Amino acid sequence: MPTPDLGSPGRTAEVIRTHQFAFQKKFGQNFLTDAHVLEKIVAASGVTKEDLVLEIGPGIGTLTQYLACAAREVVAVEIDRNLIPILGETLAGYDNVTVICEDILKLDIPALVQERNEGRPIQVVANLPYYITTPIIMSLFESHVPMESLTVMVQKEVADRMKAGPGTKDYGALSLAVQFYAEPYLAAHVPPHCFMPRPNVGSAVIRLRRYEEPPITVRDEGWMFRLIRASFNQRRKTLVNSLHNAPELNLSKEQVQEALADLELPAAVRGEALTLAQFAALADRLLLS
Ligand code: SAM
Numbered sequence: 407m408p409t410p411d412l413g414s415p416g417r418t419a420e421v422i423r424t425h426q427f428a429f430q431k432k433f434g435q436n437f438l439t440d441a442h443v444l445e446k447i448v449a450a451s452g453v454t455k456e457d458l459v460l461e462i463g464p465g466i467g468t469l470t471q472y473l474a475c476a477a478r479e480v481v482a483v484e485i486d487r488n489l490i491p492i493l494g495e496t497l498a499g500y501d502n503v504t505v506i507c508e509d510i511l512k513l514d515i516p517a518l519v520q521e522r523n524e525g526r527p528i529q530v531v532a533n534l535p536y537y538i539t540t541p542i543i544m545s546l547f548e549s550h551v552p553m554e555s556l557t558v559m560v561q562k563e564v565a566d567r568m569k570a571g572p573g574t575k576d577y578g579a580l581s582l583a584v585q586f587y588a589e590p591y592l593a594a595h596v597p598p599h600c601f602m603p604r605p606n607v608g609s610a611v612i613r614l615r616r617y618e619e620p621p622i623t624v625r626d627e628g629w630m631f632r633l634i635r636a637s638f639n640q641r642r643k644t645l646v647n648s649l650h651n652a653p654e655l656n657l658s659k660e661q662v663q664e665a666l667a668d669l670e671l672p673a674a675v676r677g678e679a680l681t682l683a684q685f686a687a688l689a690d691r692l693l694l695s
Contacts, residue, residue, distance in 0.1 A: 408499045410471035413441035418602050421466050425492050429603060433486050434535025437465045438559075440600035443611075444472045450593035450613050451531045451557035453477050458523040462510045462532035462542060465489060467496035469533055474500040477529070481518065483510050510542060515551045527552040527616075533559040536605070540564070540580060543614075547587040556588070556614040565592060565610035572681050578638045582682050583631065586622070588614035622686045630689035637677025637685075644674050657692065665691040 411417060418439045421427070429435045438444055447469065453459055453476045464470040464482035466489065473480045480503045484493065493505045506513070519528050530553055534542060539560050546556060560568075563576075568584040569592060570576035584590055593611040598604040624630045636652035637645055645666065650659045666673060669687055671680070680688070 407475055407502075408471075410441075410444075410468075410475065412466065412468040412471055412496060413439065413444050415439040415602060418466065418468065421492060421496065422602075427466075427488060427492060430486060430488075432537075434463075434537045435465065435486070436533075436536075436601040436603060436605045438468050438533055438600060439602050440596075443594065443596050443600050444469055446594050447531065447533075447557060447559065447611055448472050448476050450591075450611055451476075451529055452555065452613075453529050453531065457554075458519075458526075458528045460515070460518070460528050460530045462530065463535055464493060464505065465533070467493045469531070470497060470503060471500065473531055474503050478502065479522065480504070481506060481522065483508055483513055485509050511538070511545060515546070516549065519552050523552075525552055527554040529554055530556040531558070536561050536564075536607075544583060547583065547616075553616050555616060557593070557611065558614075559596065559609050559611050561605075562595065562608040562610045565590075565612045568612060568614070572679055574678075577678055578641075579631075579635050582634050582685060584614060585682055586620050586627075588616045590614050622683045624686040625690050625693055629693060630686055633689050633692070634677070634685055637680070641676070641678060643676070645677050645680070646673065648677060657695075661692065661695045665695060 418437055455478050457477045459473050459477040459480045461470055461473060461480055461482040464484050470480060470482050483506045487507055490507050497503050519525060566576045567578060567580045569590045570581045591613045593613055596609040636655055637648050640648040646659055646662045649655055649657050649662045663673060665688055668691055
């Protein structure tokens with residue numbers, strides 16, 4: 407297997423120039439150009455020679471080269487067809503890599519895991535396109551793709567939201583969703599100069615290790631997340647008002663007030679004060695009302 411030759415501003419610029427590649431802003435294309443960061447991502451992911459890695463958005467194949475050296479097999483899914491001939495060249499010699507030209511949100515990932523990994527959990531690793539970070543992460547969790555962990559580069563603010571706890575400004579629906587499915591670990595902060603072109607925001611590498619069983623039990627997961635979303639839609643309002651004002655929930659103020667009283671929560675409490683366990687208890691209690 408070749409040693410990675412990408413991972414510096416000079417080499418990335420050379421590949422871009424040779425292929426006359428035009429960056430597409432709409433695809434969130436910020437390519438990594440720092441070997442140290444690339445090594446850090448692979449180390450944080452814990453990928454071994456046993457693993458099948460799904461890489462979302464390989465770009466010109468920089469992270470893909472490093473993953474190919476660490477993993478048994480890499481499947482890299484890229485939406486931009488202009489990158490496919492470039493990947494053919496930069497990944498020549500890496501015979502454990504398959505490139506699929508597709509929108510990751512349209513790919514049947516459970517079928518891919520079945521076919522290539524006999525349904526065993528895969529590792530997902532990506533420098534994510536920032537315009538669809540949350541939909542990608544949520545669809546991976548909600549579709550129950552067999553997955554050991556998800557190691558991703560995201561906007562720093564998004565990493566902060568994933569890790570946030572109750573009562574903090576970053577705490578919200580994303581924090582609760584991520585923490586229901588996985589244990590988050592912040593592996594690195596990455597400044598804009600490590601990318602080409604440079605993003606306008608700071609970035610971070612976060613590893614989400616999927617729980618075998620969620621840390622709390624709830625009767626109806628979908629119902630709990632509908633409550634959570636409604637609670638944070640109107641962040642400054644009390645929970646009673648937020649939930650009553652969400653027409654799709656069809657809850658009266660009295661129903662919510664009674665449920666809060668049963669759970670010994672203050673009548674004027676806001677959603678941002680509740681833990682995941684308290685949201686689960688509230689969801690179970692409201693399901694019965
Ligand atoms: N992995 C490369 C790197 O680190 O240098 C590129 C990362 S770049 C931030 C994001 C990549 O995701 C781009 O190559 C972009 O074209 C691709 N992409 C954007 N939307 C996508 C989608 N819906 N499905 C698959 N790939 C996508």
